[in-house]
Amino acid sequence: MMAFLRKQQYLIDFTLSSLLRRRGKNFGLLLVYTMIVFMLASVMLFTESLRKEAGIILQQSPELILQRIVAGRHALIPAEYLDKIGRVRGVTQKKARLWGYLYDPAVKANYTMMVSEDRELSATEVIVGAGIARTRGIGLGDYVTFRSHDGKALSFQVKEILSHDSELVSSDLVLMSEKAYRSIFGVPDGYYTDIVLSVRNKKEVRKVAEKLALKLPDSRPILREEVLRTYDSIFNWRQGIVFVLLAGAVLAFVIFAWDKASGLSAEEKREIGILKAVGWETADVLRMKFWEGAIVSLTAFFLGYLAAYLHVFYGSASLFEPVLKGWAVLYPDFQPVPFIDGLQVATLFFFSVFPYTVATIIPIWRASITDPDAVMR
């Protein structure tokens, strides 16, 4: 046993010396390999974290939301619809809501404006999200002006700034009273954006939605489970940028492995001949080549993964910010929570280490079983 371990260590010695002969090339290879693992791991950790977090906090979303659709577009919903709903079994509460979007040309950002009754705001007070406060440089007590639907400039005082740790959901929110909302947007009394219902029993939500669809045929129900499903498939690997990233990474790995597997140079063949002539068996040569692949891929995996972990959970995945932000101005300043799926990490490990390691052994097979007396000539 000891002899076996010692032998492996000798083989590693030889492999390292061999790799160090072409320092530049091999370090370059290691660097690229590590960067690919870093990129894949970062994406993996970030998306898993967001998905899990969305799954947790959006559990508190309303069970059922009703939108009114007119000519295929989301239209305002009149208050009578609340009465039309009447009493439906299982519905514990129904409420009409007001919310919308405001474009602020000063910073070219979109805000989400919401009416919040339980905050008890006066007609001239607002609560803003931390992202807005940061972007517009406003603090508590400051005044912020919005342009209303009829061209007037309406001023509101900032009563509160929503906490920084809720930025992921509230970064771009502006909360206000109903009066303030209607004066900004000109939504007439008696009309609302949508209706929110609370259903006691989770399993009944669908049934309720079906009943409501009959009572209000021009409405579109949105179930909480749909909301959750939306965020479960966010950053899905099957589409868009993530797919391109993955395809690129797979291709890179294939190229590395191909380069290794596509045969040996004359010099490498000669060296194997020498090794065999001085007493190495075929198996020893194969093992040594295995270590060559393993050393590079293991190092790349560890360095890439550790860097990715730091990047995502200590650096808020800042390298992704430009991509996610896109053309937006507001982007939440948040720290992802480390929800890690061990299976994903194991898969990444498998795919970054195994194919490359195996690829290094393949071309050696043929060379290592030839007679070593070729070195005599």
Next chain:
Amino acid sequence: MLIELTDIRKAFNQGKPNEFWAIQGVSLTIEPNRITCLKGASGSGKTTLLSMIGCLSRPTSGRIALDGKIVSGLPERFLTEIRRHTFGFIFQKFNLIQGLSVLENIMLPAYPLGLDYGTLKSSAERLLDQFNLSSKRSNPVEWLSGGEAQRVAICRAMINDPKILIADEPTANLDTKLSREFMDLMGELRRSGKTILITSHDPLVFESPVVERVVEMRDGLLVDARS
């Protein structure tokens, strides 16, 4: 260790139109603890014969026995075992692994044995010392002169303490002075109990006083066997 060859024949590209019989029936006994020289022009088959004696290749027909035990028919794994413990090779072109240090090159043949590192290193350093190479131990082998590389090749051949040393045209890349030095070294090694087999067409080798027996070959057959 006694080496016995019985009716050895070796063909290349057997069955194909360019079939070539390099060895056409050689029977030979090589005594232990002697320096024997295989003399012949290039193409005479001496390198092929040497390669078979050293268990680097197998004869097409015939038997090779070491101390009475037949080795020519053994599977590769056993051949490698025997080769490791019995033979030390010094190649014509030295065949050192480029980019590695002198010390690593010398220790290389012993890697598969999984010996204790300290022990192996001291054996290697002893050899380096014996051949006056200690100061060069960490140098990459590309930096060595011809004579130094030759001595490193000898050290490497000696690391597993083999009974038999085989040298193929050892003086081909050396000048006269170094060639004489090499033959002196061979004499010393023989005195320490080794059996040495050299192939050469260099008169400096086969006419050297150190050589105790010359076996001449031509066209795959022995010409003479005189002591």
Next chain:
Amino acid sequence: MRNSSIFLLFISACGLLLSLTVIDAAVRRSNAADDLQRRAQIVRQAGLTDLALFTEARYTRHLSQSDLHSAFQDHPMAMEHFPSGSLVQPPRSDDQ
């Protein structure tokens, strides 16, 4: 020191760091529990339905409230208009 010893030390250090990340993740998770609660609370109080990640347009900001048509109402090429269109898709309905 031998090359292999250095390498083996390096790999062991990496393995150690990896285990540290597992522990660190667990610690951070438990520390974040409060924050998560606070976020969940705001979601409940304000009736929020989406993360504030993509504020470029209404159908990227409120993914779950949009359907396939919302994007096209604004512009026929709207899906590809914003970079976030390639990161997220409108919600799938049950029969998709």
